Amino acid sequence: MSVTLKDIAKRVGKSVTTVSRALHDFDDVSPDTKAEVRSIAEELGYIPNIHAQRLQSKHTDTIGFIMPTFGPRFSDPFFSEFLAGIGNQAAKMGFDLLVSTCPPGTKELQAYEKNVRSPRVDGFIIVRTRQQDQRIKFLSQMKFPFVSFGRMLEHNDYAYVDEDGEYGMGLITNHLADLGHKRIAYLDAPGHFMFAHYRRQGFLDGLKEKSLEIDQDLIVTGDMTQRAGFQLATEILKQESPPAAIVACNDLMALGAISAAQQLGLTVGIDVAITGFDNIPLAEHCHPPLTTVHQPIYQIGEMVCEMLIKKIRSEPLDQEQIILQPSLVVRQSSIGNKKSL
Amino acid sequence: MSVTLKDIAKRVGKSVTTVSRALHDFDDVSPDTKAEVRSIAEELGYIPNIHAQRLQSKHTDTIGFIMPTFGPRFSDPFFSEFLAGIGNQAAKMGFDLLVSTCPPGTKELQAYEKNVRSPRVDGFIIVRTRQQDQRIKFLSQMKFPFVSFGRMLEHNDYAYVDEDGEYGMGLITNHLADLGHKRIAYLDAPGHFMFAHYRRQGFLDGLKEKSLEIDQDLIVTGDMTQRAGFQLATEILKQESPPAAIVACNDLMALGAISAAQQLGLTVGIDVAITGFDNIPLAEHCHPPLTTVHQPIYQIGEMVCEMLIKKIRSEPLDQEQIILQPSLVVRQSSIGNKKSL
DNA sequence: ATTGAAATCCAAAACGTTTTGGTTTAGAAT
DNA sequence: ATTCTAAACCAAAACGTTTTGGATTTCAAT
Known part of the structure; x- marks a missing residue:
């Protein structure tokens, strides 16, 4: 007792x-x-007794995070790093973290509703925003606190942190164009993800800016896994006149593409340039090291969490909406042994 | 309202x-x-109202998972996959999942105590057991329900699931010995981790069985990251007479070792054989694909979670202690282009 | 008419905390 | 002697649920 x-x-x-x-x-x-x-x-x-306190005080000192994941064999470095960021920040500010996993869809919204109404949590963290994001619509409408990592196209009157994916992918495209690449393939993510939208836009704008042709056959879509990158890149590189550069919209697919190229006997960085986006820890120590765009996921997790807790406590935010400028990390996968541009 | x-x-x-x-x-x-x-x-x-229910019923229908992680740049595929396993299983059985992160140490035990006494959770899942594991001692002594992924050496009167790491690493060692390797390096993990203990034992026993010499200079320890694997393998391979095979005690270090070998101009699978352990998703689609030992982490997460919930509900377990036999997955990183042994 | 049993209902207590709206006491000011 | 103030305290209500221990009604069997 x-x-x-x-x-x-x-x-x-x-x-x-x-x-x-x-x-x-x-x-x-x-x-x-x-x-x-x-x-x-x-x-x-x-x-x-925490339940007596919560029953009385009407708040839970808990934030919710529902990971939008598919399938069992799920392993995305993004999530473990982001989770560490929000977990540590929440602990630092005296909050608990309630985590669940749910693939996007109807059940997902029910999960949000249940947690809102129970009430199990005081606020939510949303990631991987989508076009017409039902989660954001629901929480806005319920006037329930949340902060998201990622924007939506319209309806942007809520708090978020986002990377400038257009800008980041512009850096990549410029980098490759400056190296003299004319035909560049693009490994896209499904179009309903906002991050995919912005990154693709950055890629297309970058081509236009350099007056390069856009070849729709070189733009293919995968599910963001290494496996998908491997398969897509294999197909692309087996064409009769394959492109000399492949831009992947995330690191995991880029790693798959590197393996595909190597399997086909190509030297990555010399025969074909491959780039990623995210700068996951794996990107630095693979072979060849991956040219990518750095995104400080752990810090973003911390920021988003801190913003959410401030919102829950009705404290003012310095900034409701934050767009981070990512930076280019040039490594061997795009420039081979060349030591400079 | x-x-x-x-x-x-x-x-x-x-x-x-x-x-x-x-x-x-x-x-x-x-x-x-x-x-x-x-x-x-x-x-x-x-x-x-869930807090009224919990106050009344004296249980929380929540299980706790404190991830023993270090540092910010934390990204271990093990955790995201394991988390998905326990998260989905918990949801299926009507339980919430409370997650926090805490590096091993004094604060870690305090975190357990706070969650036990509040009481925020009905039971805990423990991973990466250690020699003299304080967490297990504390929870046993409090008679608080928990199930762990991993054993301890003595004091094994509690419920756990574990892989047979000795057996798994034996498979690897046999495989390499059968390929004719005599001098084999070993990338170890810190000795206080039980999994490292069993895997190392399996390696040493394997060598002995094949009457191979144990060279202490070829046994080096890293922090299980790709970066560590890269650095350790670089040092080993730069020796005047480097070994022709490197066994890493986990996949992440093996991936680092592959990069190191390639950086030095070696062809992995031909000039040097490299093996891992875990069969993380990345292992299949890297180049060359990694020979490793398969561990069904997602399923283990599910099992452990189900066992814990049964314990919480005072239902009998089919088995209190489960040791899983892992299986060898032979890929190109150990056999190059040879199609068979 | 009385008894018994079954069906249906409910007031009050309990869980452990915080908040509300006081009361009591001591001592100072009048 | 009375009034006032400040210091220290507390009973009861409230949060929303479940459980306890009956109460009432109905109807069949005697």
Whole structure:
């Protein structure tokens, strides 16, 4: 049996009210009493019953994170790093983190609704925003606190952090164009993901800017896994006149593309340039190291979490909407042994 | 304001008791009343207040998972896959999942204690067991439900699932010995991790069985990251007479070792054989594909979670202790272009 | 008419906390 | 002696649910 306020009250010979107020340092409790209450609470190892507190206080000090994942063999470095960011920040600010996984769809919205109405959490963190994002619409409409990593096209009157994917992919495209590449393939992600939209846009604008032709046959879509990158790149490189550069919209597909090229006997960075986007830890120590765009996912997790907790506490945010400028990381996968541009 | 039992009671003209019992399908409520209560509950969109339920029922229907992670740049495929396993299984069985991150140490134990005593969770899942695991000692002593992925050396009277790492690493060692390798390097993980202990033992026993010499200079320890694998393998391969095979105790270090070898101009699978352990998704589509030992992490996550929930519900377990036999996955990183042994 | 049993219902207590709206006491000011 | 103030305290209500321990009604069997 755990120790309750009543137990302490009995020991001190005071009421439960006084004990509660003593522990919360109210000023209508005498210093002596406070000291006594505290020492006995300590002695008995008192820890408040959190459900009684939450029932009374009407808030949960918990934030929710529903990971939009598919299938069992799920392993995306993005999620573990992002999760570490929000987890640590939440702990630092005294919040719990409730995690669940649910593939996008009808059940996903039900999961949000259940957690909102129970109420299990005080706010949500949303990631991988989509065109017409039902989650954002639902939470906005419920006036339930949330912060997202990613924007939507219209309807942008909520708090978010996002990378400037257009700009980042522009950096990649410029880099390749400056190296003299004319025909560049693009490994896209499904169009309903906003990040895919912006990155693709950055790629297309980059080509236009350099007056390069856009060949629709060289733009193919995969599910963001290494396996997909491998398969798509294999197909592309087996064409009679394959492109000399492949831009993947994320690192995982780029890694798959590197393997595909190597399997076909090509030297990546010399015969074919391959680039990614995200700068996951794996990108630095693969062979050849991957040219990519750096995105500080852990820090973004921290930021998003801090913003959410401030919103929950009705504290003002310095900035409601933040767009981060990513930076280009040039490695061997695009420039082979050349030491400079 | 959310809908409570009282609201429903008022509408139906019955007591709160009856409404509660109707919704729980007790048989001292008339069918008519049940139907009416349910329809009105539905109409008002009633969702029980979970904190009131938990305060009353004394259990939380939540399981806890404290990820023992270091540092910010944390990205281990093990965790995302394992998390997906326990998350999905917990959801399937009606449990929430409370996640936090904490590096091993004193604060870690405090985190367990806080969650036990609040009480925030009904049980814990433990991973990456260590020699003298404080977490296990604490939870055993508190008689608090937990299931771990991984054993301890002594004190094994609790529920766990574990791989047979000795056997798995034996498969690897045999495989390499059969290929004719005599000097084999080993990339170890810190000795306090039990999995590292068993895998290392399997390696050493394997060498002994094949009457191969154990060269302590070829056994080096890293922090399980790709970066560590890269650095350790670089050092090893730069020796005047480098070994022709490198066994890494996990896939991530093996991937780093592959990059290191390639950086030095070696062809992995021909000039040097490299093996991993875990069969993470990345292992299949890297170049060359990685010879490794398959561990069904997602399924282990599900199993461990199901066992824990059964323990929480005081249902009997089919087996308290489960050791899984892993299987060898031979790919190009150990056999180059040879099509068979 | 009385008894018994079954069907249906419910007031009150309980879970452990915080908040509300006080009361009591001591001492100072009138 | 009365009034006022400040300090210290606390009973009861509230949060929303489930459980306990009956109460009432109905109807068949006697």
